[in-house]
Every structure is written in C-alpha cells, then in structure tokens.
Amino acid sequence: MYPEDLRYSSEHEWVKVEGNKARIGVTHYAQSELGDVVFVDLPSVGDTLVAGQAFAVIESVKSVSDVYAPVSGTVVAVNDRLSDSPELINQSPYEDGWIVEVELSDPSELDNLMTADEYRASVAGEEADGGED
Amino acid sequence: MAVDEAILREVGAHRAPPTLRLYSWARPTLSLGANQGAEVVNRERLQALGYDLVRRPSGGRAVLHDREVTYSVVLPLDLPELPAGVIASYRYLSRALLAGLTRLGVPVDLYGPHAPFTSGAVRWAERSSAEEEASGSRRGRGRAAGAACFASSSWYELIAGGRKLVGSAQVRRYGGLLQHGSILLHLDEGLFLSLLNHEEQDDHEEAIRALRGHATALDRVLGREVAWQEVADAVVAGFCQALGITLEPGTLTAREQELALMLEGEKYGSDSWTLRRCEFNH
Numbered sequence: 446m447y448p449e450d451l452r453y454s455s456e457h458e459w460v461k462v463e464g465n466k467a468r469i470g471v472t473h474y475a476q477s478e479l480g481d482v483v484f485v486d487l488p489s490v491g492d493t494l495v496a497g498q499a500f501a502v503i504e505s506v507k508s509v510s511d512v513y514a515p516v517s518g519t520v521v522a523v524n525d526r527l528s529d530s531p532e533l534i535n536q537s538p539y540e541d542g543w544i545v546e547v548e549l550s551d552p553s554e555l556d557n558l559m560t561a562d563e564y565r566a567s568v569a570g571e572e573a574d575g576g577e578d
Numbered sequence: 579m580a581v582d583e584a585i586l587r588e589v590g591a592h593r594a595p596p597t598l599r600l601y602s603w604a605r606p607t608l609s610l611g612a613n614q615g616a617e618v619v620n621r622e623r624l625q626a627l628g629y630d631l632v633r634r635p636s637g638g639r640a641v642l643h644d645r646e647v648t649y650s651v652v653l654p655l656d657l658p659e660l661p662a663g664v665i666a667s668y669r670y671l672s673r674a675l676l677a678g679l680t681r682l683g684v685p686v687d688l689y690g691p692h693a694p695f696t697s698g699a700v701r702w703a704e705r706s707s708a709e710e711e712a713s714g715s716r717r718g719r720g721r722a723a724g725a726a727c728f729a730s731s732s733w734y735e736l737i738a739g740g741r742k743l744v745g746s747a748q749v750r751r752y753g754g755l756l757q758h759g760s761i762l763l764h765l766d767e768g769l770f771l772s773l774l775n776h777e778e779q780d781d782h783e784e785a786i787r788a789l790r791g792h793a794t795a796l797d798r799v800l801g802r803e804v805a806w807q808e809v810a811d812a813v814v815a816g817f818c819q820a821l822g823i824t825l826e827p828g829t830l831t832a833r834e835q836e837l838a839l840m841l842e843g844e845k846y847g848s849d850s851w852t853l854r855r856c857e858f859n860h
Contacts, residue, residue, distance in 0.1 A: 477663075478662055478663035478664065478666075479663075479664055480663075480664050480665050483637075484613045484637075486613065499751070502612075502613075504611075504612065504613050504637045505637070505664055506637075506664075506732055507637050507638055507664065507668070507732050507746070507747055507748055508636070508637050508664040508747070508748035508749065508750060509612045509613070509635065509636055509637045509747075509748070509749040509750070509751070510664075510749070510750040510751070511750070511751050
C-alpha cells in the first residue's frame with residue numbers, strides 16, 4: 446500500500462523523484478479517507494508549488510479538500526486524465542492517479558519527507574485513533 | 579457562506595473555539611456545490627422570484643435554502659475527538675443531528691451500510707449515488723433531479739421513512755473542517771425543481787415524483803408545522819447529548835465579522851466565484 450521507492454508527507458501526499466523532477470499524488474490512505482473522488486481541480490503547467498501550500502483541490506462524495514505541496518517547484522506536467530476520470534485517484538493512487546510533475550526548486554526539501562516505513566507507522570496511529578466510534 | 583468560511587478560517591487557526599452555528603436566510607437562496615456547473619440553474623426563474631444564488635465552499639449539489647434550519651459545524655482538524663476521514667467524520671456529526679431530531683420525535687435513521695431500508699427508492703439511491711454525485715458535481719448536466727442534493731443520500735446522512743431529511747456537505751481547509759447542511763422544515767419539490775434547468779425530454783411531473791420518493795421534510799414526517807426555534811433547540815441539545823460536550827451561546831468574534839465582510843465582498847458576493855463553473859461561459 447505504500448511503495449518503498451516513494452517519499453511521503455504528513456499531509457498524505459507521495460513524491461516520486463526522478464532526477465530533478467518529482468511526480469506527486471495522494472496516498473492510498475488519503476484516498477480511502479476521502480471516499481469516492483468525483484472532481485479534481487488541477488494546477489496548470491508553469492504554476493509554482495510552494496511546500497506546505499495547497500496546489501490542487503479534490504472533491505470526494507460530499508467533501509472538498511485541499512492537496513498540499515510536499516515540495517516546492519514548477520509544474521511541468523499535470524495528469525489531464527483526472528479531469529474526466531477523477532476516480533483514478535481511488536483506483537490507482539500511485540500510478541494512473543498521479544496529480545502533477547514538478548521541477549524541484551529545492552531538492553533539500555525531500556529530506557523533510559518520510560520513508561515508506563515512517564509513513565506506514567504514522568498512519569497506523571491515525572487509523573487506530575479514527576477507528577474507534 | 580461568507581460567515582461559515584470566516585468561522586472555518588478562525589477555528590482552523592485555533593483563534594476561535596469549535597462552533598455550531600444555526601441560521602436561516604434573509605431571502606430564499608439556491609446554493610451550488612463548490613464544483614457544480616452553474617448551467618443547472620434556471621437564472622431567469624430565480625430572478626423572477628427574487629431568490630439569490632450562491633456557491634458553497636463545500637461539495638455536493640444544489641440546495642434551495644428556504645424553509646429549513648441551516649446548521650454549520652466547524653472543528654479544528656486536530657481535534658482529538660474528531661475521527662479521521664470524511665465518512666467517519668460524517669458519522670460522528672450525524673450522531674449529534676440524529677440525537678437532536680430524535681428529541682423532536684422524528685423516526686430518523688442514519689443512511690448507510692447497516693441502515694434499515696424502508697423503501698425501494700433508497701436502495702436505488704445507494705446503487706447510484708456515487709455515479710450521480712459524479713455527474714451532478716462535475717458536469718452539472720443531465721436531469722434536473724440529478725443536480726439536486728436531496729435526490730440521493732450518502733452514507734451517514736439522516737433519513738426518515740427511507741427519505742433524506744438532512745442534506746450535508748463538507749470542506750476541509752485552513753486546518754479546519756466545515757460541515758454544513760439543511761434540515762428541511764418543508765419541501766416544495768415543484769418550486770425547487772423549477773429553479774433548475776431541465777433537458778427537453780425530462781418530464782417535470784415525473785421529476786417531482788422522483789424527488790418526492792427520495793426526500794422529505796419535518797412537517798411531512800411529523801404531520802405538523804415545526805417552528806425553526808423548536809428544531810434549533812433540539813439540535814443544540816442533541817449535540818450536547820450525543821457528543822458529551824457543552825455549548826455556550828456566542829457571537830462572531832471581531833475577526834470573524836471582518837473576515838466575513840471581506841469574503842462576501844471579494845468571493846461569495848461576486849459572479850467570478852458564483853459562476854466560476856458554467857459550461858455556457860466557455
């Protein structure tokens with residue numbers, strides 16, 4: 446559920462680094478907590494992402510949630526398939542449901558992100574907290 | 579809407595306490611979901627009646643705010659009592675609404691995987707709700723009833739006699755959660771559907787019947803007129819009882835008032851927000 450080759454943010458985004466570029470999406474945990482995604486408001490190519498600030502909006506059945514940038518950079522690609530098929534976020538959060546690709550402006554920010562093990566441990570805590578009714 | 583967002587920003591930033599707000603509208607107002615296409619709205623009809631149009635910060639589909647008690651709950655996302663996740667948080671807050679409506683004598687249930695189903699209409703809604711949400715929110719096209727919030731139920735919304743009684747929507751932003759919704763005192767399906775554009779092949783009478791099968795209101799369920807204050811008092815008591823909390827009457831902080839005025843001027847009172855998604859504009 447949490448691929449080893451990705452880095453993770455506490456806001457439940459993942460980052461896949463390739464050279465100076467990073468692909469960004471939301472985690473399996475995030476998509477399961479959001480429920481069925483019905484709309485994704487995407488940034489445009491050329492937009493600037495600032496780590497910690499909202500860069501996209503996901504509307505799931507009945508809730509609108511911001512997606513926060515795990516790293517800073519300039520958008521070089523957006524996943525246009527999400528406009529017609531927002532459910533890809535649920536079905537394939539790490540592959541077909543990616544959101545944007547950025548050129549990193551400060552690669553050292555990657556050090557602030559979690560490994561798969563660290564992220565798994567952090568959501569295990571949240572799942573336990575949220576599981577009680 | 580501006581006041582709800584002002585509270586959201588302040589509660590999310592821990593500058594105001596978790597808040598339950600109960601309100602009504604100066605004029606009947608149609609609200610659209612944050613990402614719903616505005617082309618579903620029959621604006622000529624709306625104007626002729628002197629009704630307002632707003633776009634909510636939250637998701638979901640069109641609601642006519644007229645004879646209802648409107649509630650909004652704002653909590654910081656790091657509140658320990660708040661379960662993570664959209665569905666879990668709905669369930670948490672629905673328990674409070676359920677307790678409140680039960681005090682009024684309403685036979686109310688939570689719609690969900692374990693809810694008792696008392697009509698075929700609700701089973702239909704369960705099968706198609708995700709699909710309808712998608713078409714209603716993204717495209718805003720198609721049958722008028724599909725653009726209506728009360729045309730289907732989502733998990734842990736409140737139903738009475740198998741029909742939706744409370745329609746709710748959420749937004750999570752600025753470190754907070756805002757859930758607001760409509761507790762219907764009375765529902766005029768014909769009036770509501772006349773505010774939405776229909777495709778030519780749509781049969782208005784059929785659409786009214788369909789909506790009547792999915793939605794209800796307190797006067798219909800209880801067989802009497804119900805006053806706004808009676809419902810508001812019951813909801814407050816329900817929140818305290820179900821969530822084990824104490825509510826203190828309060829007013830907006832100076833900062834919330836300032837923010838609300840700013841948001842009304844720059845966002846909720848402007849066409850650039852209200853009509854920001856409209857296929858006719860492109």
